[in-house]
Amino acid sequence: MDEIIRTENLSKQYGELLAVSDMSLNVRKGEIYGFLGLNGAGKTTTIRMLLGMIRPTSGSAFIDGKRVFADNHELWKIIGSLVEIPYSYPNLTVYENLEIILRLRFISDKGSINRVIDKLKLSSYRNIKARNLSLGNAQRLGLAKALIHNPEILILDEPTNGLDPAGIYEIRELLKVMAEKLGVTIFISSHILGEISRFATRIGIIHEGRLIQEVDTSQLDKLCRKRLLIDARDKQAVYSSLMQSGYSLSETKDGRFELLDEKAVRNPEVIATLMVHAGCPPTLLHVEEEDLESYFLRTIGIKEDLR
Amino acid sequence: MKNIKATLLPEFVKLRRSGIFWITIIIFIIIPLMMGLMMFVAKNPAIAAKLGLVGTKSSLFGRNDWPGFMGLLLQSLASIGYIGFGFVTSWVFGREFSDRTLKDILALPVTRSSIVISKFIVIVIWCILLILVLFSTGLLMGWLLDIPGLSVQLFLRFSEKYFITSFLTILICTPVAFFACYGRGIIAPIGFLIISLVMAQFAGLIGLGPYFPWAIPGVYTAPAGTEGMQLFLSSYVILALTCILGFAGTIAWWRYADHY
Missing domain, CATH: 3.40.50.300 (P-loop containing nucleotide triphosphate hydrolases)
Incomplete structure (x- = not known):
């Protein structure tokens, strides 16, 4: 059996x-x-x-x-x-x-x-x-x-x-x-x-x-969330250029931007290129992966997400 | 039988390794020693006068001969015996909870009822040992003190009454086991022990001794012809039912209660 x-x-x-x-x-x-x-x-x-x-x-x-x-x-x-x-x-x-x-x-x-x-x-x-x-x-x-x-x-x-x-x-x-x-x-x-x-x-x-x-x-x-964290000196330019390129980004509590889009997370170099071309080169470009404890807490509803 | 064999030995190992077993033996040796001391004082009025309160107390023990001394042994068995046997029962069942070991013996191939029966067997054997210790130490004290008035007939009559009282006292301990399980420890059965003892005294006072299970062994020890202290067939039925209820209740608790 x-x-x-x-x-x-x-x-x-x-x-x-x-x-x-x-x-x-x-x-x-x-x-x-x-x-x-x-x-x-x-x-x-x-x-x-x-x-x-x-x-x-x-x-x-x-x-x-x-x-x-x-x-x-x-x-x-x-x-x-x-x-x-x-x-x-x-x-x-x-x-x-x-x-x-x-x-x-x-x-x-x-x-x-x-x-x-x-x-x-x-x-x-x-x-x-x-x-x-x-x-x-x-x-x-x-x-x-x-x-x-x-x-x-x-x-x-x-x-x-x-x-x-x-x-x-x-x-x-x-x-x-x-x-x-x-x-x-x-x-x-x-x-x-x-x-x-x-x-x-x-x-x-x-x-x-x-x-x-x-x-x-x-x-x-695969179930653990990943996000791309970015930062630049000209935040407004970053926001506009990436939005125009079809990416969805939001601001984190500490004033950076995060992208949850799988395409962005898998290809951070594409985001970096876009930012450079927009005249706002990144001061931070980091792919962050949710750890298992965060995943567990998010699953049971205690921690909504990484933000 | 296979289950009982498997569960009995571990119960004896637990008993052998506990200090409490030897403490109860010592207490049941001390009780007749103290009674012997009182008898010794009662036999020697000159010493009694010097000892003040002890001397006065010893005079309350009645006649300083073998019938008086044996009467004392019987009374102590009916009261202190119940406390002792009840404590033994509380300990054997209650320690599985106070040591928090119960959960480790529930999910095993032995039946739960065999564990309960083995515990009761250990209790009976332990109580028999205490009964024999009290009996032999008491008689030894009486012999050492050279108490007058011993005869074979008196000895046989006393022995019969002593062992039947012991048997009746053991029977009324099964509800103590149930309270040890229900209360999950030693406090609840000890509380039950005290309450039942007080209630037994009260039942005796108002003439209901022959119908109150925990008063029945005491009533049995009363000298023949004492008013309101005769046992009837119904008394023995009540006692047997109490024993059966306590035993069945304990088994049912192990079988049906939630063990969390």
Whole structure:
């Protein structure tokens, strides 16, 4: 089956608050699906519904073709999950915490513990009590619990929280390898587009409980806006000459001109030639590309555009 | 059964690693020690006179013989026992919330009901240990103090009453588990524990003890013939229903509540 995770009009209402509204998405096998949204957008509620922790007010979620509900416990054999900040039993060591998960997963091979400890670089902490772990190592332990059974599907809620840049890179590479080499399907939430776009194959943007856009990361560059910024000493002459040549330009807040026209952005030298011929050579000619965070904020309506 | 086997051991590991287990054992050793001290003071009027308030209190304990001492043990079991067992229940269920570990054990191949049943099994075993500690330390104290009036018949009668009271007290703890889950922590069940204890005293005072679940173990310990302190078949039915409701409510909460 191609569709591994699927939701159909999934909604969750808490009193007056509609936390998730009519969410319909699907994640294909081997895909890394980045689930992006601001804090409180509905990411964690969606993830908890996918994991059977919260009952949807309406709609359904399906994983591997089976409907998700609390009693469908056989389903969790192939799923590894991490929800928000992972907490472990504080009085138990890293090894004991993993041993508990191993038992609850009916896995008899204790070698799995050592393998996942090595994979998550927790070897020097194996006998340290969970309450004495740093936030980053507690996060690694949470990931170890999610990965101990070599799951076919991973559902991770902000898994790089608390990790340092090296840790973030390491986890990113690990997830990439799992998806590319082992065909693991990964559903991962984040509020940082720049971070998630580096390894997700597809991104879904959620805002105020609604899925407002789904996009392949390969298409992201095309969706980010570009503009040509120009400036000259004689601004009036620039404006008249470019308008006469059929370009549409507007003034930015700092007194420069911007051209959003694709033809202008792709051929800034043509604009420069026109300006020189009009007797107002450019003092500034710069193609500026919208970054991913700006694109994300613009998509959810927080930042209208680059101006 | 496979599920229970898988969930039971982790519960024991959590218990073994917690300091609270040993604290409860120590408290249940101290209680009969204190009662023994009072009995010792009551047996020695000369010491009682020197000890002032302690001496006065010890005289309130009644007869300084085995029937009196065993009566004290039974009373402490019915009241302090409920607090102890209720605390144990609050801790076993409430810590999953206070440690915020619940979400990590919900999306696993084991059934949620097996986790709840394993927790109840651990609670029962823990409570049995406390019951045995109180029983053995109490009898040891009585033997060390050389309290007069012990007979095999008295011992057997006391043992029967002691263990049945313990059993009845454990039964009324299942609603505490429900409140630990509903309140998502340890505060709500402790609050429920205190309220139910106060209500039990009040129910006893107005003659409704045999019909109020949390007063029933106390009523059971009352000497035969005490007015308004007799249990009826309906009392046992009420107690059984309370236990079943608490147990079923806890399982239903794990199964149907939103875990956010």
